[in-house]
Amino acid sequence: MMNVNELIDRILSRAGARADAAEVYFKSSESRPVEFENNKLKYIATKSGRGVGLRVIHNGRIGFSSTSDFSRLAELVDSAMESARFGQEARFEFPEHCEPSEVKVFDERVKELDPKEMADLGHRGIDAILAEHPDVQCSGSVNASVSRERVANTRGLDVGYTSTRSSISLTALAVGDDEGFLWVGDRRSGADLVDDVSPLVKTINRDLELAERTATLSTGTYPAIFTPDAMGTLLLSISQGVNGKMVQKGASPLTGRIGEQILDGRITVVDDALTEFGPASAPHDTEGLVSGRTTLIDKGVLKSYLFDLQTAGMLGERPTGNGIRSYSSQPNPGHNNTMVLPGDTPYPDMLAGIKRGILVDAMLGGGMSNTLAGAFSVNVDLGFLIEDGQFAGRIKNCMIAGNVYDLLKDGIETIGDTPEMKGALSVPHFCFKGIRLGTQ
Amino acid sequence: MIDEIRKAMASASADYIEVRVQRAGSSDVRYTGKELEHIGRRTQLGGSVRAMVKGGWGFSSFNELADLPDYVEATCRQARLVERETPGLAPVEPGQATVVAEPEVDPRDVALEDKQALCEAYNKIILASPKIQTSNVVYRDSTIDEYLVTSDGAELHQETCFAGVMVMAVAKDGADVQRAYDSVGNIRGYQVVADREAVCEEVVRRAIDLLSAEQPDAGPHTVVLDPKLCGVFIHEAFGHLSEADFVYENDRLRKIMQIGRRFGPDSLSICDYPRMPGEAGYYAYDAEGVAGDRTYLIRDGVLDNRLHSRETAKMMDEEPTGNARCLNYSFAPIVRMSNTFMEPREHSFEELLDGIDDGIYAIGAIGGQTDMEMFTFSAEEAYEIKNGELARKLRDVVLTGNVFETLGDIEMIGDDFEMYGGLGGCGKGGQMPLRVGDGGPSVRIKNVVVGGQ
Known part of the structure; x- marks a missing residue:
């Protein structure tokens, strides 16, 4: 088998001979998940994958094709050229050069982690949950992966990097005497080695305990604390809203509103590719543009959208280095790590301030309503009644609904002072003045 | 292919081994608003091995088919590490068959430019209404050729051929955006994505109507x-x-x-x-x-x-x-x-x-x-x-x-x-x-x- 780098060079020179300009994006990854089901280790797996995407610009139009079948490279070039006959008009040129940012995305320890250690890690977590809650069933996975990507084009750019990622996720299911189900879970991930299960165990054991009691509420409007996990669902609307593609189509409600106060003055949101060992950190994007930080919302004022090359070109804006793709798709604007900056209220104070309200941690059906307009309407999968600053039991079989833009503009009571990194989103707890809750 | 897989499995030892090889080809067309954002073909080739030893599972997936014997070996080794006592697998009559896809109109016989023309026509209908801010028309077909061999006798060659199209209209009034869509897709053939002009008009009407719709009572x-x-x-x-x-x-x-x-x-x-x-x-x-x-x-x-x-x-x-x-x-x-x-x-x-x-x-x-x-x-x-x-x-x-x-x-x-x-x-x-x-x-x-x- 030919060396991969030679292969990329060969595709580029073949495509370069036929198209006005060409770009190859290569990505390979090897991930080694260890999976637990019903308190027991079930799978040890190795998943390797690699492929190339070829983008050409010919007679001013974009063509694209991709493959993971490296015996069919002639066909790859033919398909990309065929696609350029109809393709979109190119509103950019491939970059000639990139000085990648300095950011740590590789940890040798992740690469070296062996399945035995990963299995032990999972067992340790599950045993610690079962020690306090012997009746629950735990599932989960411990994963370590190494990825390599390279972007090269016929204008001379040739950059790439190797990154690692590790993650732990654990879920516990408790089936009550009333036949009710309770799911609680937690996860951690990063480019560095995530090998401490204790925070996950702590969260899961705490939530299992809190949910032992149940509470009922009638339909009405209640003050509500949203945990960082729950905020992730709400922030979907904002991330769609600042996506340059949605703006270019005029579909985003934030179109044409740069400089406008769109949210509460206490909210600042930054897209950050440079968080050390962040799950979505990168020295450059998938088009070979240097990665950095983009302030999206500054004290409630809309400052910027996120762009890839083509979308920025169409709007005459500067690209922000947010071209995201897999090898089998063309770039689109997307997020790196999303950082919602903390406010000034400690979580215990937030909780103590609620006389009668709810805490929302997990929701069912998020992203399945008109998220673009900011609408949300979800089942409270894990939520609690709060009375006089104390948890007073789990609430179930109810829906909360509202509009994210309205809520984040006029509905905020307080913002927590301690952000938590969940996946590629860092956000603190938020307390809202009133959320509409529907129940039987 | 089945013989090659059998050969790769021959020397491995596990209670159960399953090898899958897939070759896939697809074509996509995507309009977003006025722009044809994507058009083209893709191919994929890959395989996987799953092995069970005393109830514990190993799994590997990969693109380098030449290394299949090594992957079989490695997967059995992974399975041995798991140590999970279970009764095993229920006995079945192992499938041995060749299943050919039978689309009425095979999407592989339709030129890419005809697929593009179809999507363009749908997209024009949607964008014709002044109340529509933007649109989305996505066409996809994919043909998967799959070989499956198991250690207890299954030998299958199955082909599936899927084609579908999704049309979406986005209506906007101030900061209010409402979407309506229709998606059709199955294995009947390319004809299911054709003649959907009336559906496009219907989607436009629904998106516009939603602008003036009200919210339900909780x-x-x-x-x-x-x-x-x-x-x-x-x-x-x-x-x-x-x-x-x-x-x-x-x-x-x-x-x-x-x-x-x-x-x-x-x-x-x-x-x-x-x-x-x-x-x-x-x-x-x-x-x-x-x-x-x-x-x-x-x-x-x-x-x-x-x-x-x-x-x-x-x-x-x-x-x-x-x-x-x-x-x-x-x-x-x-x-x-x-x-x-x-x-x-x-x-x-x-x-x-x-x-x-x-x-x-x-x-x-x-x-x-x-x-x-x-x-x-x-x-x-x-x-x-x-x-x-x-x-x-x-x-x-x-x-x-x-x-x-x-x-x-x-x-x-x-x-x-x-x-x-x-x-x-x-x-x-x-x-x-x-x-x-x-x-x-x-x-x-x-x-x-x-x-x-």
């Missing part, structure tokens, strides 16, 4: 679901709970999900049927080489059977149903639905509405989700029902229910029936979107909680 309502939403309701409310991998190792759940338990009225029957001709969830043999068959999940209101892989069937001492599926070669098979539907009964639509003083008629589906007990499903559009008649138009109608109550709250089942596929699909265990068919008749249910004002 709280419990009697609802009538159309066949499409009924399909999603069944899929979320009961289909996932029927997947035996959720129950098989949990004593409490096994007790709750005992065959013979009543879940709904006598009129309620729910089926899963992989071999339903032409439908999006069609397959002849599942990912373990087991022939797919019709399985009644609920028959006459009572739990009748559940969906199994060979492992869950053995553990529960029941018959395998042929419901182990994987999204593609890079995933291990898990228990999944195929084409899942509620059987129709005798009531007309007028009878379903009759006698509802204050309810909601919910149409179409954006999606749904379940935690196995509680579930949500969201409608594309809806109407208030006042005194048995359709009244004001509603939007953002998301419904929630509880599997132990809501199926029992089914009051009346309609006489219409429709199956739906499309470009979307089902998600479970990180494997999404898996092509599935969902469907049923119109159905009336009381006491369903709706989110809203």
